[in-house]
Amino acid sequence: MAEHSRRRPPEPVQVVKQRRDAALTALVAGVPYIQFLGITFDRRGDELTGVLAYSDALIGNPLLPALHGGATAAFLEVTAIISLSWSMLWPEIESGATRIETLVAGQMPRLPKTIDFSVDYLRTGLPRDAYARATINRSGRRYASVHVEAWQDNRTRAFAQATGHFLMPRRDG
């Protein structure tokens, strides 16, 4: 009993959520191209899902109609970069090493740079919302390898997937 009373009380859930959501918003809102495409991120704990809200400006072939392969590729790449950045940012925010106030003030950490990106188009992208999740298969000091899958109606029927390699930002100190 005595041990319990000496433990620091857990943070209120709203404080935790507010901190994490503010960090994610700061990371995503600062990038004009992400706003232009209409991509948002859904967060469950540290897991992110990219959401590409459908708009007519994403259409490639209007006769089908189908999402433009370039829009799909960009959605996959954005999801990969944000997921990779988020995985770097998460421990720093949780430990308090990075202050939320500095992120919200626009002091964002440098983003990883894409070295190469390879997209498989598995099915036609339908004119509706799309979702994507990234898996970080390796994240070293200099290089990272990320796989990302995008789906629409059925999670098990991906319409596109990609693997990319990224150069990690230099971290001083």
Add this chain to the structure above:
Amino acid sequence: MSSTPSSDEDHPGLEFFRGLPHAVALGMTAHVMQDGHAEMSMPWDEKLVGDPESGVIHGGAVSALMDTCCGAAAMCHPDSIGGTATIALRIDYMRPATPGQTIRARAECYHTTRSVAFVRATALDDDDDRPVATATGTFTVESK
């Protein structure tokens, strides 16, 4: 690459590529589409920026330009009689595109089979000697 009006030899698909809603939204212009060769450009725009600190265009926008240009090259190859779709596309990013400069893409469909077109492309900014990115892709073919 010139921005002069297309010659009479351009593939009829050129107008189709000029009208793709997403290509229009990104500010792309299709210049050339002849015999398996395509050229397109995309001016720098604030909305395409991926790194707000430097103003460098997002890799995804370069991918979209490359995908469009490669698709056009596949479609205007003499062995193709119809539309095309991307099977796979790989992009290598050599360096960040210089902020403020138009990105130009050139694609060449260098081989086709009855079912597949093989395409490669290069993206340049104002510096002709140092490519921003290169791409290789495979595309579906509707053959004769």
